[in-house]
Amino acid sequence: MSLRGRLSVLTAAAVAVAIAVCAVTCWFVVKDQLNSQARNSLLAANVNSLLLGGTNLQPYCGDTAASAAATAKSNAELAGLPVTDHDQTTNMSAEFLLPSSNGVKVCLPITATRGINYVSSDFSVVQGQDHVRHGSYTDGSAALVRVTTTTITYEGQRLAVPVLVAYPLSATQDSLQELLLVLVGVAAVGALGAAGIGLVVARAALKPVDRLTDAVEHIARTEELGTTIEVNGSDEIARLSESFNSMSTALASSRDRQSQLIADAGHELRTPLTSLRTNVDLLVRSEETGRALPEETRTRMMRNMKAQMVELSTLIGDLLELSRPTRPKGAKPLEVLPLHDIAARALDRARLRGPGLTFNVDVHPWYVRADAHTMERAVINLLDNAVKFSPPGGVIDVGLRFGTLTVRDHGPGIPAEDLPHVFDRFWRSPSARQMPGSGLGLAIVAQTIRDAGGEVSLAAADPGPGGVTGGALATVRLPGAPTPPPTTPPATPPGVSGTAGSEGR
Numbered sequence: 001m002s003l004r005g006r007l008s009v010l011t012a013a014a015v016a017v018a019i020a021v022c023a024v025t026c027w028f029v030v031k032d033q034l035n036s037q038a039r040n041s042l043l044a045a046n047v048n049s050l051l052l053g054g055t056n057l058q059p060y061c062g063d064t065a066a067s068a069a070a071t072a073k074s075n076a077e078l079a080g081l082p083v084t085d086h087d088q089t090t091n092m093s094a095e096f097l098l099p100s101s102n103g104v105k106v107c108l109p110i111t112a113t114r115g116i117n118y119v120s121s122d123f124s125v126v127q128g129q130d131h132v133r134h135g136s137y138t139d140g141s142a143a144l145v146r147v148t149t150t151t152i153t154y155e156g157q158r159l160a161v162p163v164l165v166a167y168p169l170s171a172t173q174d175s176l177q178e179l180l181l182v183l184v185g186v187a188a189v190g191a192l193g194a195a196g197i198g199l200v201v202a203r204a205a206l207k208p209v210d211r212l213t214d215a216v217e218h219i220a221r222t223e224e225l226g227t228t229i230e231v232n233g234s235d236e237i238a239r240l241s242e243s244f245n246s247m248s249t250a251l252a253s254s255r256d257r258q259s260q261l262i263a264d265a266g267h268e269l270r271t272p273l274t275s276l277r278t279n280v281d282l283l284v285r286s287e288e289t290g291r292a293l294p295e296e297t298r299t300r301m302m303r304n305m306k307a308q309m310v311e312l313s314t315l316i317g318d319l320l321e322l323s324r325p326t327r328p329k330g331a332k333p334l335e336v337l338p339l340h341d342i343a344a345r346a347l348d349r350a351r352l353r354g355p356g357l358t359f360n361v362d363v364h365p366w367y368v369r370a371d372a373h374t375m376e377r378a379v380i381n382l383l384d385n386a387v388k389f390s391p392p393g394g395v396i397d398v399g400l401r402f403g404t405l406t407v408r409d410h411g412p413g414i415p416a417e418d419l420p421h422v423f424d425r426f427w428r429s430p431s432a433r434q435m436p437g438s439g440l441g442l443a444i445v446a447q448t449i450r451d452a453g454g455e456v457s458l459a460a461a462d463p464g465p466g467g468v469t470g471g472a473l474a475t476v477r478l479p480g481a482p483t484p485p486p487t488t489p490p491a492t493p494p495g496v497s498g499t500a501g502s503e504g505r
Helices: 003-044 047-052 065-078 120-124 170-205 207-222 236-289 295-322 339-353 372-389 416-421 441-451
Strands: 060-062 093-100 103-108 130-136 142-154 157-168 335-338 358-363 367-370 395-401 404-408 455-460 472-477
Touching: 003 130, 003 142, 003 157, 003 170, 047 093, 047 142, 047 157, 060 065, 065 103, 120 157, 170 207, 207 236, 236 295, 335 339, 335 372, 339 358, 339 372, 339 395, 367 372, 372 395, 372 404, 372 441, 372 472, 416 455, 441 455
Parallel strands: 358 395
Antiparallel strands: 060 103, 093 103, 093 157, 130 142, 142 157, 335 367, 395 404, 404 472, 455 472
């Protein structure tokens, strides 16, 4: 079943249950009210008037209520009296019980046509009190029976006898039956109406979902990322639409970045590949024609080919580094690394690449959670960038305090309009496009620092002591990690000296 169908069915079911609960409650309330009215009528009835049956004749008694009623009816008809099974005014009938040598005599008004069935507990009702119970007439119809004990005059004697007054429940039961039929009909019509209304409401409520479905199917069919739908309101459907729009926009942006990365990578790869192909073609043509190249030219070409191969290898390595997916949430925890040791190793490599440069180092211990290889690569890229842009004999300042790593060079600096792009992939400042590099180093730095939960920035350096100006300042901030416990060195075997060089003695 579709979502629209399920919503319609659930709406109809909820309304049907609500109507059923209301109908059942209404039925019981009406039933209680009718029974209360009958009870109040019984308690307010005039017993003596009911016993006489509208005449001044003595009630007729018999061994049973049925036989007494039959005989009373016959005698009334012979006497020409109106015969009825209840009082015409109050719709009630009455009888009283007399103890006799044969058991109990039932006495009815002479005009009665049916008696009231009594039970043994009717004889225990105390005079002056009333007891109301459910009972029946001798013809089997239901009645509400009031039992009371009162004093009457019978054959010249004053007797305290049980008196039964009955109110027929047939009218009440008929009314309840009719009410039940009406309530069932109303509930059925209400459920059907609720189903129709639920279908209309479901269609209106699910229109945004239909638009969302159409948009998804359109993207799946045409692969046109970036398609969005109109958002109305602020409910759950609107939030879903907003999330879809954000996802679609993010996918489109991701595909654009991927296309741009491929295009930039192809452009960057074309230069060293073209140079390599040119040099190889010259060497092959020289061999095919038998015209040897001058040794100096051949050496220069081989040197250029080697440089292009190194540049090509570096570019491919950088691309592989950037192709790593961003570290997902919930992945295996990163290891705790000493950032000061990583900086020391990176400084050793930077000194080899810039032998004429001076490094002012102020590094203090700091531990971080990161991947060892990528973090060391990021720090090396920062130092390589500083070495590349430092003038001969220049100074590079490296500091690490409280999780903040700073690398400052005193080179030409970075123009203000270029600062927003320094961490973009393949972006290179116009003034640096003639220098070696692929434009991926700082992009790798940014991705690595973000994966470690830190942040990185590059800005123009403030004037230093003595008014030294120029240069760029790279700042990396990384959250700290608990200091790992010190490792215990292995114990020296007995008889072996722990002094370096003792084996040669």
